[in-house]
Amino acid sequence: MGKDHILVGLEIGTSKICVVVGESKPDGSIKILGVGHAPSRGVRKGEIVDFDTAQKCVHEALVDAEEKSDVMIQSVYVGITGSHISSFNNRGAVNVPEDQEEITDMDCENVRGAAKEVSIPSQNAFIHSILQHYYVDGQDGVLNPIGMIGGKLEADFHIIHGIGNRIKNTIRCVREIPLEVEDVVFNPLAAAQVVLNQNQKNLGALVIDIGGGTTDFLVYVDGAVKQTGVLAVGGDHITNDISMGLRIPMARAEKLKVEEGSVILGNSLPGETILLKDDHGFAGKEIERETLNTIIHMRMRETLELLRRTLLQRENYLDYLGAGVFITGGTSQLKGIDNLAQDIFEMPVHRTHAQTMSGLTSAFENPQFSTAIGLIKYAQAIQLDRPSGWLSRIKRKIPFFG
Amino acid sequence: MIQLNRNYHLVPQTNDTVKIKIVGLGGAGSNALDRIVLDGVESADLVAINSDVQSLTSSVANEKVQLGREATRGLGAGGDPEVGLTAAEEAIDEIRSALDGAGMVFLCVGLGGGTGSGAAPLVASIAKEQGALVVVFATMPFTFEGKRRSAQAHDALASLQIAADAVICFENDTMGDAVSPKAGIHQAFAAADETISQSVRAISQLFAHPGILHIGFDDLRAALANNNARCLFGHGEAEGDNRAHDALTRALKNPLMDRGRLLDDAHKILVNVAGGPGMTLNEVQILMEELGRHVGDESHILFGTAVDPKLGNRMSVTIISSISVGVQLPAARPARITAHVEPAPEPEPEPVPEVIEAATPEPEQELIADEEPVAPPPPKPAPVARPKPVIKAKPAAPELIPAADAKPKAEAKQETLQFEAITRGRFEKSEPTIVDGEDLDVPTFLRRNVKVK
Structure with missing residues (x-):
């Protein structure tokens, strides 16, 4: 890519909607020009439930981003999540025609098609098929088979799919603003692009993005995506x-969680209380700190244990995580969450945010923006990958359009 | 280099040894027969049997038998299996001579109506009497045709399962799913006939061309051995570079397969891969690996492969299996069975279950076991044509027990239900997140019964 390129990532989250505007530099680096965000309404567990309200919020966030970055936003990369998204690994195989010696890029396309030939529920659509490794005549670990001589080409793919109509709804929400949607990207895939560096991907890492409505995760082993998933439990829970345990309103509960909450038990003095102020600043209800922390601890422990069980269910990738666990997303700011995760996963746990960017430091140092920044990085990667020009762009139209 | 004649194992004469007769019985049966003729079938005699003269004259079969010259006077059986049966009994000698000398009889029949449901068991047993292997291709009526028809169809199916060597059962409901909702109704029925025609051809090929890895009749029976089963059938042919993959995709596209999803539940799956002399081991391997993904870990694959020079460059895959649809039948049956068989044991356990949930299943099972021998002996009359009472008693045992088993269990579960409303707070109206049976929207401390405050 020869010239600077404006890329925009849009994440429609459960608690906030954020738009990150970045500039892709010719040398492959990214400069963040501005971040716009707006509180989100009409979104539950990562999925739009109130179309009009959500659309308004997206619009607010966009205006905010345009003001801050001084860029007219025309097209965006949209992050999606939700419990309807699931994934699996699959191997595709094709025979190289006998009259042809070398493996061509056509064969690589065919093998991708073959890997997609699996039964997914009829209402589902493919979101990503991510290449892991090629095999040529059974020889494994081939990274680029084009030009090699072989008779049988196989490839492992990680395939992510979700309910087509729900994805379409998200796209429609954005297109009606009106904005062009360049592509939809599964959230953790985007977040992992900025949270991890290549070395960590090779060593093996687990990225947990705990947002407001969902907890998304992704496992990298040997530089390839091995497992992804969504658990529809997040900070909202x-x-x-x-709110239910202490019988206080949601807004108050949210504030209490952010300001006072911790997942560590036994750290408070016996009988230590927090004084809740009412709307006028007068002293209101007294709450025992240990009670608050117990409620948070139980939820967080359950969520992370569930995550661990999910990861162990298929193949035990936990043994291959050389770089450890990386927690990001808004809820990762919760006090002591890294200690709890370390306790559960029994390996080093890091709280991280987007790395190695230039521009607004305040933006990428906030774990809330990992996914939106990741969308830009992801966009840059696929644009470098695919030849530019209008023809190729038409060829690669997103299947959900129309 | 030593060159082996690749075709050494092909014994073309085998075609002559087994004489195949394809019989279309009733209206639906003759429609299917017409379709089979259209698609072309090798070395088989076609016999149409019907009570309706009009449809019989329009049939393309080379042998025709009219049922019930006296009983129905050339009209149909009017949806009454009893009439269908009397009509068939009238023409029993003609049926016998029509089926004479067949080594294998494929009986295509639409169940639910009069002629099909009434005469099919009789025709099947006549064929069996004459020493033929009998494979029945039965279609079950659409649900919208009414409960009466579906009950008649199930009765006939049960008798057929005893009278025939193998029953392949197609459900019109699932076959109807294959055609687009906007397609005309004749297209839906045509699709059903096509599926039957495909399977008849595929199975006749299976036996006509013994393969390198041979699939025998025993394999077919094993794959279809489920009682009250729904048949999974898929057949695909393809040519070109990717023919293995394409053929399998086509086979799985069959509506009876549901894109291979149903294969996961099947215990025994019969797979036959056939191809021209150019078919390579690698291709078979790719195909089987791909199929393996759709199949559960525990299922048994009965694999056969054959080389058929007629296929030329093409490759064909046939998948046959069955899964039991335990939900539907037991629900319909026990009611009738209880009415027939047991006047005494029913009232006894009925009032009790609420008190002794855990204990009830065993005594009840014993009760049935005791009852069992009493019921079957009396009905075993000489005419093979009316095996119904026997069948009713037989499946009663396996079906009634689960039904009786399930009842007390469900009640036990209900008692543990909390009557206090479980609150989900702000997630009240959103889609619940349920993992391992726990509703994660309910606060963890509530689910763990931890006291706060």
């Missing part, structure tokens, strides 16, 4: 638990 903690707030809801606090």
